[in-house]
Amino acid sequence: MTKEKTAEEQCNEACEANERIQEQLKFSKIKVKAVKLTGEINIPELNPKSMLSVKPQLLTAKEMLEHLGYPAGGLVPNWKEVFLRKMDEMLKKYRSVKLYMDICVKCGACVDKCHYYLGTGDPLNMPVARQELMRKVYRRYFTLPGKLFGSRFVNGSDLSEELLVMWYTYFYQCSECRRCSVFCPYGIDTAEITMAAREILNSVGIVQKYLHEIIFKAQVIGNNLGMQQNAIVNALEFVQDELQEETGLDIKVPIDVEGAEVLFVTPSADFFASPHIESLYGYAKVFHQAGISWTMSTHASEGGNFGLFIHNYEHMKKINKRIWEAARALKVKRVVGGECGHMWRVLSSYSNTMWGPFDYLDQKYKRPQHICELTNDLLNRGALKIDKSANEEFIVTMHDSCQVARGMELGGMPNGQFEIPRAVIRGVCEKFVEMPADTIKERTFCCGAGQGLLGDDMMATRVKGAMPRMQAYHYAKRESGVNFVALICAICKAQLSKMFPEYGVAMEEVGGIHQLVGRAIVLGAKESV
Amino acid sequence: MNGMMNGIKFMIDMYVSGIVYAACLVFVAGFLCKIYYGYYKTPQPLKIPQTPQPTTLSGVIMRMAGDVFFFRSLAKGTTLLFIAGWVFHFTFFLMIIRHLRYFVNPVPGFIIALGNGALAIASLLMVALVVLFLRRFINKKVNYVSSFADYFVLLLIMGIVQSGIMLHYERFRPNIIEGKAFMLELLELKTPFLVMIMHPHHAPGNSLFITHLSLVALLLIYFPFSKLMHAGGYFFSPTRNMINNAREVRYINPWDKG
Numbered sequence: 001m002t003k004e005k006t007a008e009e010q011c012n013e014a015c016e017a018n019e020r021i022q023e024q025l026k027f028s029k030i031k032v033k034a035v036k037l038t039g040e041i042n043i044p045e046l047n048p049k050s051m052l053s054v055k056p057q058l059l060t061a062k063e064m065l066e067h068l069g070y071p072a073g074g075l076v077p078n079w080k081e082v083f084l085r086k087m088d089e090m091l092k093k094y095r096s097v098k099l100y101m102d103i104c105v106k107c108g109a110c111v112d113k114c115h116y117y118l119g120t121g122d123p124l125n126m127p128v129a130r131q132e133l134m135r136k137v138y139r140r141y142f143t144l145p146g147k148l149f150g151s152r153f154v155n156g157s158d159l160s161e162e163l164l165v166m167w168y169t170y171f172y173q174c175s176e177c178r179r180c181s182v183f184c185p186y187g188i189d190t191a192e193i194t195m196a197a198r199e200i201l202n203s204v205g206i207v208q209k210y211l212h213e214i215i216f217k218a219q220v221i222g223n224n225l226g227m228q229q230n231a232i233v234n235a236l237e238f239v240q241d242e243l244q245e246e247t248g249l250d251i252k253v254p255i256d257v258e259g260a261e262v263l264f265v266t267p268s269a270d271f272f273a274s275p276h277i278e279s280l281y282g283y284a285k286v287f288h289q290a291g292i293s294w295t296m297s298t299h300a301s302e303g304g305n306f307g308l309f310i311h312n313y314e315h316m317k318k319i320n321k322r323i324w325e326a327a328r329a330l331k332v333k334r335v336v337g338g339e340c341g342h343m344w345r346v347l348s349s350y351s352n353t354m355w356g357p358f359d360y361l362d363q364k365y366k367r368p369q370h371i372c373e374l375t376n377d378l379l380n381r382g383a384l385k386i387d388k389s390a391n392e393e394f395i396v397t398m399h400d401s402c403q404v405a406r407g408m409e410l411g412g413m414p415n416g417q418f419e420i421p422r423a424v425i426r427g428v429c430e431k432f433v434e435m436p437a438d439t440i441k442e443r444t445f446c447c448g449a450g451q452g453l454l455g456d457d458m459m460a461t462r463v464k465g466a467m468p469r470m471q472a473y474h475y476a477k478r479e480s481g482v483n484f485v486a487l488i489c490a491i492c493k494a495q496l497s498k499m500f501p502e503y504g505v506a507m508e509e510v511g512g513i514h515q516l517v518g519r520a521i522v523l524g525a526k527e528s529v
Numbered sequence: 530m531n532g533m534m535n536g537i538k539f540m541i542d543m544y545v546s547g548i549v550y551a552a553c554l555v556f557v558a559g560f561l562c563k564i565y566y567g568y569y570k571t572p573q574p575l576k577i578p579q580t581p582q583p584t585t586l587s588g589v590i591m592r593m594a595g596d597v598f599f600f601r602s603l604a605k606g607t608t609l610l611f612i613a614g615w616v617f618h619f620t621f622f623l624m625i626i627r628h629l630r631y632f633v634n635p636v637p638g639f640i641i642a643l644g645n646g647a648l649a650i651a652s653l654l655m656v657a658l659v660v661l662f663l664r665r666f667i668n669k670k671v672n673y674v675s676s677f678a679d680y681f682v683l684l685l686i687m688g689i690v691q692s693g694i695m696l697h698y699e700r701f702r703p704n705i706i707e708g709k710a711f712m713l714e715l716l717e718l719k720t721p722f723l724v725m726i727m728h729p730h731h732a733p734g735n736s737l738f739i740t741h742l743s744l745v746a747l748l749l750i751y752f753p754f755s756k757l758m759h760a761g762g763y764f765f766s767p768t769r770n771m772i773n774n775a776r777e778v779r780y781i782n783p784w785d786k787g
Contacts, residue, residue: 046669093784095571096767102567103762106679107614108664108671109606128674145754155676178768181579183606185596185614186759187768189577313574313784349576349775356779366776406580409773414583442580443605 014077017161018205021075024165025206027057030460034467034502039475041439041468043112044121051122051464056172057209057457064216068315071205079204080159084141086203087196090311091142096192097311101138103186104131110180110190115445116173119464124170127180127190133157133166134197168206171197173461175453176309177402177446191451195311198452202310210455214306218319223268223302232301235271239280247523251288253280253296256330260295262287263327264371265303265347266338267490275511276493279339282514283371285521289385290378294336300326303343304490308350309451317354320346324355333361335368339512341401341489342451344370348408366412372421372488373411375517379427385522388430394484395431396516397476398422399469399496400444401489415441424513425486428520433480439472449495466499473505486513538731542711545732545742549715552746559753560761568765572783582773589772596769609664617657620650621686624693631709632716648697655690658683678755685748692741703733 030053059065065072076082091098110127112118117125124130140146140156151158176191201207217226227235233255240253254260264283270276287294300322307316327335335358337347347368352358358367366373378384398421410416418441426432439445448465449458476482487493487510497510583589595601600618604611627643627650630636643650662683665675695701710730733739751757764770772778 046673091571093572093574095568095573095765096577098571099568099762099765099767102563103756103759103766105756105759106671106674106676107603107610108668108674109603109610111670111674113606123670123673126670126674132674143754155678178579181768183602185600185603186763187579187596187602187766189579189768192577313782352775352779353575353782368776408578408775409582409584412584412777414581414588414773417580 011077014075017077017079018073018075021161021164021206022058024161025055025058025168027055027457028053029457030054032460032463034463034470034499034504037470037474037503037505039471039478041118041471044118046123047121048123051116051120051125051173051461052169054173054458054460055169056453056455059207059209059212061213064213065207067216067220068202068207068212070202070207070212073205075164075205079164082204083159083200086200087137088142090196090200091138094192094196094311096189097196100131100188100193101135101142104128104135104188107185109183109185110188113180113183114174114190115177115179115448115468116175116461116465119448119467120173120461122173124166125173127174130170130174131188131190131193133163133170134193137163164201164204164206167197168201168208171201172208172453172458173465175402175446175448175450175465177450178406179402179443179446182406182442192311194451195309198310199312202312208452210457211306211309211452214304214452215315215319218302218304218306219315222299222322224304224306225268227268227271227301229298229301232268232271232298236296239271239277239284243281243284247285249288249523251284251523253284254294255296256298257293257295258330260293260330260332262292262294262334262336263300263323263330263332264294264296264336264338265300265323265326265343266296266371267304267340267343268302269490269494270338273490273494275497275508275515276339276490278515278518279512280514282512282516282518282521283338285518285523286371286375286378286384286514289521289523290383295330295332297322297326297330299329303337303340303347305343305346306452308342308346316346316350320351320354323347324351324358328360334365335361336371336374337368338371339488339490339493339514341403341491343490344488345403345407370410370420372424372513373416375514376411376420376424376427379424386428386520387522388428388520390520391429391516394429394516395433395480395482396425396429396484396486397433397435397473397482398425398440398513399435399447399473399485399487399492400440401487401492402444402446402450404488405442405444418442421486421488421513425516428516433476433482435472435476435482439468445469445472447489447492447495448499450491454491454494462495463499463502466495466503469496470499470503470505474503477505484509484511484516486511486516488513538734541734541739542732545711545739546715548743548746552749556749556752560758563753563758564761564765568762573767573771574782574784576771576775576780577767578771578773579768582769582771584773584777586772589770593764593769597763609660613657613660613664616653617661620654620657623650624654624690631705631712634709634713648694651690651694651697655687655694658687658690662687682748682751682755682757685744685751689741689744689748692737692744695737696735696741701735701737703735703738707731708733708738 062072136157139154140151146154174194181189214224243251270280305319410420445468497507
């Protein structure tokens with residue numbers, strides 16, 4: 001009798017804990033106003049708890065949660081145990097996490113580097129303070145003094161529901177853009193810590209909706225938007241019709257063509273979203289004019305890989321697998337990636353580890369290649385005829401997308417990821433101007449919505465996080481008359497084209513680099529190659 | 530009377546040799562364990578080098594050398610911290626080199642030469658520490674993220690430097706020749722036995738010196754359990770020590786190895 005009762009009581013306790021957590025994590029719509037643009041990025045005073053109420057929606061769809069292997073009923077009853085077990089696993093499996101827990105000296109080099117801190121002034125958006133949310137738990141449960149003398153002694157935190165709320169709030173106000181890490185004397189990468197924290201939250205049943213819904217769709221349907229195969233074919237046929245109508249030429253947007261030389265993967269947003277689709281026209285024109293046979297794939301209909309945003313190797317691997325399966329099935333010689341930031345990081349930095357070696361591809365080219373590398377190469381060889389006057393109306397600047405800028409080389413050069421896209425822009429435009437040096441290249445500011453924060457439920461962080469980029473753009477606009485920002489990331493395109501109007505700038509001033517290429521390319525019979 | 534003096538000397542000898550051995554043991558064992566089991570043995574599944582990461586090994590070594598010797602990454606963001614931090618580390622390093630004269634025989638020429646500037650170097654070290662302390666206290670953002678441990682280390686090192694500077698002066702200076710002879714015996718691991726038979730060499734009984742040494746011992750013992758592990762940890766930082774060539778050379782995830 002007594003045994004049963006305690007079991008029931010335990011259940012009640014767990015249910016109540018879950019209810020309390022659900023109540024505290026409940027999404028509420030928060031309207032924020034964009035600040036006035038002055039061209040200056042001022043470092044704000046501390047404004048504690050100003051962003052505490054901002055919480056993204058939770059994923060509740062049982063089917064998705066079960067497929068992803070996360071608890072489907074909210075907070076699990078023995079969550080403290082599960083939490084610590086998962087954290088232990090993270091510390092043992094990721095040197096980055098373990099090391100970065102240990103070696104931060106809290107020097108403060110990062111405190112004013114995060115765009116979310118600059119936009120909000122919330123001290124917990126300072127990278128070191130964000131990391132401390134995890135480090136406090138680390139010190140309490142994973143160091144000898146913490147185990148022996150408790151959290152007071154080591155300035156740690158015992159696990160509590162309040163802590164869970166703080167984690168969920170502030171680890172979903174980090175866009176894993178790695179800007180802080182550039183300035184860190186030891187290269188401590190907050191992104192690695194955020195990724196681990198999100199996976200730990202997932203394991204106890206606190207799963208953010210936008211990000212994980214997309215991971216589910218990418219694994220099960222094959223792309224982030226959940227488009228079925230026939231929808232993709234229709235969308236691409238529409239693109240092809242548009243192109244042919246506009247140019248009067250037989251430009252193809254091929255899909256699932258076996259034996260093509262290039263498999264082209266790009267974010268599914270490129271198929272129809274604006275301004276993404278403009279770049280798709282650009283890619284097709286480049287391939288057409290260079291005479292390179294190419295194809296897209298219904299199986300690998302997504303370049304983006306949201307698995308990167310949490311420390312769950314299996315999710316990322318599964319999504320990435322489709323690309324390499326398609327490459328083998330279609331017997332292509334090269335894989336080329338379109339304009340997308342985190343897609344490019346996973347594709348270039350991690351593919352080889354997860355699904356290499358790529359000995360079945362053409363060894364003459366980088367494996368995989370970035371579309372900017374390909375276009376730049378063609379421009380350098382004079383293989384494309386360009387009419388820069390088509391872009392005469394634009395004074396162009398470039399927004400470096402975080403995952404490209406602070407990720408991999410392009411073209412085999414350490415700074416190729418800055419130089420090659422700029423070379424392409426200069427190759428197709430007359431006028432190119434840089435934004436202030438502190439806001440570009442390795443120091444670039446995130447658009448404010450990267451790594452799972454692009455949902456409509458995250459509008460508060462999106463508007464505030466976009467502030468530094470908007471100020472830098474405004475400065476270039478005021479000083480040099482810039483009227484177009486070119487970039488190579490689908491998330492940046494979606495975010496900035498929404499934020500520009502919020503800040504009083506026309507949304508048409510955002511677009512991909514290949515949008516400019518597509519406009520300037522002179523189509524028709526080639527004179528020489 | 531003589532017997533009592535001997536007794537005190539014996540206690541001091543035992544205390545000094547005790548803390549020196551204990552501190553060295555904890556420091557070396559703790560440091561190596563952390564590095565080996567904590568950092569070296571923990572796998573890094575994926576390549577996460579960070580811009581401006583070179584594409585060759587020699588380039589990576591150069592980049593890391595720039596970080597270690599000239600604090601290149603730190604210099605990008607904050608000038609005051611960069612200068613104070615660099616001066617602190619560099620002068621601290623020089624003082625450690627200078628102290629080698631108590632442990633090696635004969636003393637190399639450059640260490641003797643360093644002696645001419647020792648007081649100036651130590652003073653500079655103290656100034657840098659004061660700047661770091663004040664910055665931590667005054668800068669609201671840094672203050673927000675600082676905890677007792679962060680101030681504690683600074684105060685501890687300040688204590689070491691201050692007592693060291695005072696020892697420089699005639700009034701407080703211990704018998705250096707006797708002290709060095711004692712240290713050399715410590716290094717040969719003979720002292721515990723020699724103390725038993727009342728060996729002629731004794732640890733300096735100067736209370737300021739004992740304070741200085743005790744604080745150093747405390748720092749060494751604290752080291753492996755604290756943020757001071759950044760000293761060895763930096764070399765294992767995957768954003769800095771990985772070569773930016775994931776497309777060229779396949780990186781194998783250690784999880785996948787047997």
